[in-house]
Amino acid sequence: MLAHPLIPVILSGGSGTRLWPLSRANFPKQFLGLTQERTLFQLTLDRLRNLSSAPPLVIGNEAHRFILAEQLRQADVQPGGLLLEPEGKNTALAIGVAAVFAMREGADPLLLVLPADHVMQDTQAFHRAVAAGVPAAQQGAIITFGVVPVSAATGYGYLRVARASLGDVPCVVQAFVEKPDAKTAQSYLEDGCYFWNGGMFLFRASVMLAELRRYRPDIEAAAHAAVAQASHDLDFTRLGAQAFCGVSSESIDYAVMENSDLVQMVPLDAGWSDVGAWDAVWQAGQQDGQGNVLRGDVLVHGTHDSYIHAKHRLVGLVGVNGLVVVETADAVLVASKQHVQDVKKIVEQLVSADRCEAAAHRQVFRPWGSYDLVDRGERYQVKRITVQPGHKLSVQMHHHRAEHWIVVSGTAKVQLGEQHMLLTENQSTYIPVGVVHALENPGKIPLELIEVQSGAYLGEDDIVRLDDCYGRHAHCRSVPRC
Template identity: 45%
Template sequence: MKLLPTILCGGAGSRLWPVSREQHPKPFIRLADNQSLLQKAFNRGAVLPDVTEILTVSNRELFFKTEDEYREINHGHLATSYILEPFGRNTAAAIAAAVLYVLKTYGEDAILLVLAADHLIVDEVAFAAAVAQAAKLAQDGLIVTFGIQPDAPETGFGYIEAEGNQVIRFVEKPDLAQAQAYVDSGRYLWNSGMFCFSAGAMHREMLQHCPDVLQKTAVCLEASRTASAKGFAQTELDAELFALVPDISIDYAIMERSNRVAVVPCSIGWSDIGSWNAIGNLTSADAKGNRVAGEALLHDVSDCYIQSNERLVAAVGVDNLIIIDTPDALLVADKSRAQDVKHIYAALKKQNHQAYKLHRTVHRPWGTYTVLEESSRFKIKRIEVKPGSSLSLQLHHHRSEHWVVVSGMAKIVNGEQEVFVATNQSTFIPAGHKHRLENPGVLNLVMIEVQSGEYLGEDDIVRFEDIYGRA
């Protein structure tokens, strides 16, 4: 049996702002053990029997960030493949693309195990047992979902009414009274959003129930750019054709319509990490019910969750609060209103405020930059370039740049000159000059960049050459 864990890495994670942002979404949030939710999903699939490859469907803007995440933990050098979306078109399109890729690569008997990139599963042994059961059902041509045994009347999840492995019906998120009735009946499971099926079985179900999704995804894949090497494959979906794929969920497209659906009831320590309350519950509480990640000084405080990775947070005489501190944004919320954090994210997005999209530290294919200070006429950045990486050959019309190397060696193109700049040395890039920064060494290159000029926006850039395909 060929088993392919297929990780769907999408969504904004708006309820986990200010840590989750558009270009640093929920799957990349690090927990107390310094592993991200995405890394945990990778490991969850990698340790299963019969797995030789992990397939990831994600936004193309997150590709290099995802690669970096996997590189940290993929010690067994498991093959990785990527389907890169220009934008989200919901789970039916993502799964259709994965099915078509697996059909072409491995044939119709290959089993896909579809995992969310942003869930947490504590009991890995029970999870592996549930997957083994699901894989057997999938080999019989069934489309299998995982139903979580509920331990509380949750109103934020959909439910599955079931008898053994038989699905009676899927139901939408209930109100509290209905959720309690579901739990009391013992017949209902939480809908986890994880699936297991053979490529051939899902292809047949899509032909029957959502042929438009399948056909338009197939046309898009045929016209899309692909690249492959040993242990690696990448497909970048064509944006114009992908926009024509219907935007519907796999639940609506298949699970609620097919008569070939089964469920594996399981108790695996599952959480969708859907709010700051869920994150807080991963930290042990003190005698007054406070949970703290980072450094905090508390006086007469109870039942609060406080997270701050860089600064001391002090609180006096408060209770039942969520306090999340980041370098450029602070969230203070009543714990009973944790779900409403998404409204702050939505308001910032409507204003096109940088705080919904980026952190002070921004990840790029070549490394990272951190904005240390900025004003109307200057901006100071810390830039870190990975060994062997380089920025694009570029110019800026409205700003000049002064670069000071803090550690490592820089190879710099500045106009017609190409120079090496060592630690404690600097160079000046006038506005309008073509330039490129490269790290020729084996250690990270760290430098300070001081920008000055009449306009300092990140969109003041003209790229001439770029090894990452951004020119």
């Protein structure tokens, strides 16, 4: 029995701009099945099984709350808490909030902090590394897990320790080193005393709060205030926005780890990757005899060492090497594997041009299901809507658009003003501008329907929610018009 119970903390922030067009601001990489069918977030949950730990504490962005909830449901995991950040503030405040929340009933647990978007091939090696760090963490050390490097990587920060042969014994970290150039990274690899900084930590909650109070008292105070001001919404805990947003964004490395004399490192040799860019996804994937990783409907000839991901149509490559090709419903990326770190430059151009492809896919997920924007013109757009069994859209009205609904499959329960009706396959209805309406799936199978919108303004912010079982009428936010 641990003197201090172990609580995993999963940090599910970030946007993964280097993995565009699959990863987007409203659906970032942790929610994607990049290396397997299960998503990176779900694979992180899987690694916690058989770890003798309490249910995980999950911290994520408010905009992703229903994606988080659905992926937890699919993974059959009931979290110990699902904390929503009103905006991204990097890892220092998120970890401080986790520590305060974990201690709210007087306990002082060990917190195992893990990003939601990493890959590990060897779960048992990960468990051994955690077990090796527990005794020192219980005694007051802050453990960081140094990934044993397998290449002279320039995309990671490094940890320097005194000796190369460590086994599983924690040792003092001498320095945190910034991302090196290629020549320096090669010298680190040959030296043997440098490890990749994987951004994973193990510590007692009270110890981290004390170090935050010592080095960044503003962040420690904001963490306490954000939890004190939190409100509960369904299964979510919304952190207090005023306290949370009022502090600067800072990583835990800069705020604490590089200053504290309590930091020790345990080596981790578990086939780790942060899959931060498409070359890392290729490296972590199942390569064929020609070094290609093929996902989806893909045909190749005379092609080597490439990553091809097709989501919606056949993709063919002939006579090329070292390429990344990613196809989605609304965008195609073609890049050299040697330049995939620059994919974020495309995202920057999209953001600068206020294009929705930076933030959202054509298919948009909602707590009740999803919709796919099939077509649009100057005064119309067509969506394919999927409503999961037992779910209901908000009672709402629109000021600027009318809608036609045509049921493709399943049964729709429709409220239209004071009228209520059931529609089945091939039946339809019309919702005039300004009329209160609602849509519900009372059946046992998904409801599929086509929605044709027409009007002078078709933005998603032309929704007046009068009643919503997901609480969104109280927390509406503008979203991209596509």
